[in-house]
Amino acid sequence: MSVKNVAIVGLGIGKSHIEEAYSKQPELFRVAAICDLNEARLAEIGDAYGIARRTTSFDEVLAMQDIDIVDVCTPPGLHFEQIVASLKAGKHVICEKPLVGSLAQIDEVAAVERQSRGRVMPIFQYRFGNGFQKAKLLVDSGIAGRPYVATAETFWTRGAAYYSVPWRGKVATELGGALLTHAIHIHDMLCGLIGDIESVAADAITRVNTIEVEDCAVAALRMTNGALASLAVTLGSSREMSRLHIAFENVTMESSHAPYSPGDEPWTFIPANDEAKARIEEAFASFEPVPRRFAGQMLRYHAALDAGTDFPVTLADARRSLELITALYASSDTGQRIRLPIAAGHDRYANWTRRG
Structure with missing residues (x-):
């Protein structure tokens, strides 16, 4: 090492x-x-x-x-x-x-x-917390079963002091608003648990601050596996909170509400029946805790560098995140439902902030 x-x-x-x-x-x-x-x-x-x-x-x-x-x-x-x-x-x-x-x-x-x-x-440090990792264990092992419906909420507070930093709030330097720079984390966590996205319908507005980029948004997602998800984002909440709530076939789970560490415990896991409860308890009995946030990501990164294996967050993960961003902005601008994937030739492929 x-x-x-x-x-x-x-x-x-x-x-x-x-x-x-x-x-x-x-x-x-x-x-x-x-x-x-x-x-x-x-x-x-x-x-x-x-x-x-x-x-x-x-x-x-x-x-x-x-x-x-x-x-x-x-x-x-x-x-x-x-x-x-x-x-x-x-x-x-x-x-x-x-x-x-x-x-x-x-x-x-x-x-x-x-x-x-x-x-x-x-970097997607919010993945690295024991709550999210337990949820991921249930999904990857098949214990959770099929996802049905999910909600992802980013209710944060950002005002004039935050946007006094010259590069913030501007399309040229921040590249986007609340969907891109704030909710991107919990949306990554959502996709990590319920899979890839088939289509997106979104609406984004600037309502809280006098800036070029959006600070409030909502969206409806259809996943490739048939699940549905809703997103809600604001930078005008008097109480800061991040929350994932997902109903699977065998368990309903809800994240911690901590705004900047929703991957941390405590998460709530409610089994659908006694059999699911027993399988969840068995899985958690052998669960190995992970360091949180940047420490957890860097620990796994170093191990992957030494071993020559895939990193804990990959370019494919980042592309999925940016593909969602592209679809959200395209849908909000056009009023249309946007289908994924988005590849070369799409009018937002080279620039999600405008057509062409």
Whole structure:
């Protein structure tokens, strides 16, 4: 087991990567360099965690021969360029959500990755909590049975202070609003439990803030397996909450309501009958707890790097997430139900924010 040298680019959410994962896993990772345009932030975080190499130059990071992994935590509009440049420099890449700004871009990332020494892992840290992992165990083992109906709710609060950051709330730099940058996590969890999407009907509006992107939305999904799901998102809730509620054939489950860690316990699992109850109890008896959020994802990532196996979150996972985003925006703009998959030739393939 080898220690991987990491360079973190962007110290907003990048600071959480250090706090929650890298600083607690010194046998797996060493933050060898940090990069940010804010020199005061560089000094603060560098001093706090003993990181000597600090730079405002992304190109300088790419030239560092000892760096194994570039962890991209910059604003979304920069992700595509920085992922591709990192791969071409021979680095592995971790990248925050949304991975890139269109399906065309993620397909290009996949093409570049196939020709590169490095590989890409998207971030979806909400998957890594004991509640979600128990739910996933019931689904993957077949105990849950067929999914019937699900709801996913993202009721958060974001106001003027949040959108005072210059790149937020703008299509060019944030690439989208509440559906893309906030609800993307719980929608990923939903699909992880009930499968792929067949079609989407959505409505999105800007109602809470004076911004370019949406801050309220609802949608109805039909899954390829026949299940139905509804999505509701707002950034104007006086009580912050994230919630998944899913009725399966053999169990009805509900997530924790914690807004930024719905994957954590407690989850509620209500069996349909005594036989289902016994099977659930048996499955949970051998369940092995996982570290939460970034720590859980990075632990599995390191193991996959060493073994050369699939990452705990893949480019295919990120593409499914961005395909849903594309369909949501297309449906909201046109008033039509949008069918998936979305491939090259679709009028939103290269840009989900407008036609053409």
